[in-house]
Amino acid sequence: MSSESSASSLxxxxxxxxxxxxxxxxxxxxxxxxxxxxxxxxxxxxxxSKKVLSQRLNSLVEAEMLIRVPYQxxxxxxxxxxxxxxxxxxxxxxxxxxxSNRWLFSEGEQxxxxxxxxxxQPLDTKLICSHCEGSVTPARIRPGKREQ
Amino acid sequence: MSSESSASSLxxxxxxxxxxxxxxxxxxxxxxxxxxxxxxxxxxxxxxSKKVLSQRLNSLVEAEMLIRVPYQxxxxxxxxxxxxxxxxxxxxxxxxxxxSNRWLFSEGEQxxxxxxxxxxQPLDTKLICSHCEGSVTPARIRPGKREQ
DNA sequence: AAAGTAGGTTTCTTTTTGCAACCTGCTATA
DNA sequence: TATAGCAGGTTGCAAAAAGAAACCTACTTT
Numbered sequence: 001m002s003s004e005s006s007a008s009s010l011x012x013x014x015x016x017x018x019x020x021x022x023x024x025x026x027x028x029x030x031x032x033x034x035x036x037x038x039x040x041x042x043x044x045x046x047x048x049s050k051k052v053l054s055q056r057l058n059s060l061v062e063a064e065m066l067i068r069v070p071y072q073x074x075x076x077x078x079x080x081x082x083x084x085x086x087x088x089x090x091x092x093x094x095x096x097x098x099x100s101n102r103w104l105f106s107e108g109e110q111x112x113x114x115x116x117x118x119x120x121q122p123l124d125t126k127l128i129c130s131h132c133e134g135s136v137t138p139a140r141i142r143p144g145k146r147e148q
Numbered sequence: 149m150s151s152e153s154s155a156s157s158l159x160x161x162x163x164x165x166x167x168x169x170x171x172x173x174x175x176x177x178x179x180x181x182x183x184x185x186x187x188x189x190x191x192x193x194x195x196x197s198k199k200v201l202s203q204r205l206n207s208l209v210e211a212e213m214l215i216r217v218p219y220q221x222x223x224x225x226x227x228x229x230x231x232x233x234x235x236x237x238x239x240x241x242x243x244x245x246x247x248s249n250r251w252l253f254s255e256g257e258q259x260x261x262x263x264x265x266x267x268x269q270p271l272d273t274k275l276i277c278s279h280c281e282g283s284v285t286p287a288r289i290r291p292g293k294r295e296q
Numbered sequence: 297a298a299a300g301t302a303g304g305t306t307t308c309t310t311t312t313t314g315c316a317a318c319c320t321g322c323t324a325t326a
Numbered sequence: 327t328a329t330a331g332c333a334g335g336t337t338g339c340a341a342a343a344a345g346a347a348a349c350c351t352a353c354t355t356t
Contacts, residue, residue: 010259011178011259011261012244012245012248012249012252012253012259012261013174013175013178013241013244013245013248014175015248015252015253015259016244016245016247016248016252017171017174017175019252021171021174022171022343023165023169023170024344026161026165026169027161027162027165030159030161033286034291038302038303039302039303039304040301040302040303043303048345049344049345049346049347050303050304050305050346051304051305051306051344051345051346052343052344052345053304054303054304054305055343055344074352074353074354075301075302075303075351075352075353075354076302076303076352076353077301077302077303078302078303085251087286088247088250088251089247090284090285090286091243091246091247091273091274091275091284092240092243092244092247093161094243094275094284094289095239095240095242095243095275096160096161096164096240097160097161097164098239098278099164099236099237099239099240100160100161100163100164101160102236103233103236104160104163104164104167105160105163113159113160113291113292114289114290114291114292115289115290115291115292116277116279116280116282116284116288116289117288117289117290118277118280118282118288119277119279119280119282121277121279121280122292123277123284123289124277124278124279125239125275125276125277125278125284126239126275126276126278127239127242127243127273127274127275127276128273128274128275128276129264129266129267129269129271129272129273130246130272130273130274131264131267131269131272132264132266132267132269134264134266134267136238136239136242136264136271136273137238138181138235138238140264140265140266141242141262141263141264141265141271142262142263142265143182143261143262143263144261144262144263144270170312186333186334187333187334187335188332188333188334191334196314197313197314197315197316198315198334198335198336199313199314199315199335199336199337200312200313200314201335202334202335202336222321222322222323223320223321223322223323223332223333223334224321224322224333224334225333225334226333226334297356298355298356299354299355299356300353300354300355300356301352301353301354301355302351302352302353303350303351303352304349304350304351305348305349305350305351306347306348306349306350307346307347307348307349308345308346308347308348309344309345309346309347310343310344310345310346311342311343311344311345312341312342312343312344313340313341313342313343314339314340314341314342315338315339315340315341316337316338316339317336317337317338317339318335318336318337318338319334319335319336319337320333320334320335320336321332321333321334322331322332322333323330323331323332324329324330324331324332325328325329325330325331326327326328326329326330
């Protein structure tokens, strides 16, 4: 149904949202990072309807974020694994989680679920330029217009 | 309408998506970072219906991501500005854009709209731990369970 | 033979969208 | 003074998407 994933828009964020733009897609990807890989487990953990879960998984597979892999043959059973493309989505989810922990939780409540193993601290992140390692803030960014 | 924004879920990403989980919210925030601030301009630039734009702006204002500020008095006209909370959302959008540029555009097509002023390169980012500055990848993260 | 399990699909009802038309307060024009 | 125009919305209605629940399939266990 959802029409061939239009490579139409030239805006990167629009194009991303064509793939993961539905709320559930983010949560499915998050669960996969947490290690939840099976249909049944995802459905129970997320509280999503089977229909929508099925649709989202299929579209994520179509988008090559996930692959459907058999984990046993008799009876045939499958799990969903992240592809390289899917794994590289991790920073987006982490950036979301960092922002959320900073702004949406009161002290004493912190929903910090992740620990950075290198330093043992609850995960809080910042973004740096992969070319110069400098910090990336709105003020240090300018549009790189095409022609219009 | 949309029921009091439940501070219900303990999961940070769920909580974030309660605020910005609708596709349009991301695009509105992106446009605000690009400097598009007025109802009319947003509506035309995004191609969104006025009703939905109005709903999304109101909920973003309610969530304190935006404030509605008069820019002239006669006739009364308003624009939407990012709050500190809203501006801090920037890394999420940038992480999205970086991922999209890496995976969703072919060579020769690159939709890179942003330049990092410090080094003059098209924006590509990576995430580091704000405590130890080490890189953050799924393998270096472990769950920091609460009790359950 | 009956029940259970994983992984879905189908059907139906309720919510959300998106489009178009309308409203308001004010300004500029004829 | 009337008329049109513009920014910033709201209202009403039809179409699309989501959610709940029942059903299906292929095996396994009791």
